[in-house]
Amino acid sequence: MRAFARSIGHGVIDAVAKLGYFARLFVLTLRQSGTAFARLRLTIAQIHFIGNYSLVIIVVSGLFVGFVLGLQGYNTLQRYGSEQALGLLVALSLVRELGPVVTALLFAGRAGTSITAEIGLMKAGEQLTAMEMMAVSPVARVLAPRFWAGVVSMPLLAAMFSAVGVFGGYIVGVVMIGVDEGAFWSQMQNGVDWIDDVGNGVIKSIVFGIAVTFIAVFEGYDSQPTPEGVSRATTRTVVSSSLAVLALDFILTALMFTKG
């Protein structure tokens, strides 16, 4: 009984301490980001790895999400005789919600895991310790470039996801089903505002990029330096960043889209 109570207390204290470490490391990474920009090649190499290699999964998923939105949207809208609004429905749901959120979830699975595993294995192989021995800060040399690469890549990937998704909705809605092409685009253009909708979607994806990438970096840096520890850290990356993305999405949506 006492052991049980003690384990609860330990759990709470550990969680709070981890949160504190998370926040401290976040500030530290921001403060030591100079290297990531001074030696831009480090960051560019990471963008190449994080961004370019995620392109295929993002574009293919975007296309299929657009297909499905086109089909489902059409089936629902034609009941009310307003299938012309299909373009609006596809574009708004992609730009506002699905683009940033689904991209962030895929990004956590595709890029977040590899960041965590890489940093975790560096730690397990004592490479990070070796860097510190050589007076090279692992935060500046390893963490910051990966973090900024993720922050840069994520909005770009989300925008591509949305654009490809709109195109997918166009293929299903206009080319296959035969919704009027002019109405498809004009309803979309009337209903989608480029600041309120597109701009807020981009802001969302930047926030998600910060959250997902930093959680991945942190979990790798914080992992137990054992094979088991690295695998657990990788799992935690996916779980916590997905939850963080969904929770943040709710908060951001409430802030952005509730006015008038």
Add this chain to the structure above:
Amino acid sequence: MDRKLTDLWVGMFVIAGVVAVLLLALKAGNLLSFSFSETYQVLANFDNIGGLKTRAPVKSAGVVVGRVIKVGFDDKTYEAVVTLAMDRNYSFPKDTSAKILTSGLLGEQYIGLEPGGDDAKLADGGKIKTTQSAIVLENLISQFLFSKAAEGKSDSKDSGAAPSGISAPPGITAPPGIGAPAAGIQGGPKSENNKDSK
């Protein structure tokens, strides 16, 4: 060499992302359709604007010629003051009339302009004098019921003494169609709405 290749791929990735944002803003958003090169502002007072919102289109003969940029309220006359930004390329006669229409049965509301015959043109800061309010369904129903009741009473005395009752039903058919002639706007529904809202 390998470094250069990485740079190239990353550059292409960044360009693709920026192009996607631009595509969304231009093709899906209203960045282009919103930017009339130059505009002049025209005011119009309405008894009731219904669900008209800022950025609603202003159309004449179905073509977008401007946008609503401001909706205000005048507490002297208790009327809505709507500011329209009109495209400079199009000018309208001074006695142009404006009415609030609905696109489709449940669609968004917009302002329809019907040009008059005056030689003088609407200038910047000008005012559209003849306006027709949005059709509010509840008012329409109450008018209809009211006129039905009046009809029932007047039928026994004089069948021609219910002009308001007769002009209400055309009001229903007006918005989706081409619209009633300008004379009808000034006469019938406008004066009725005035009485109703005050």
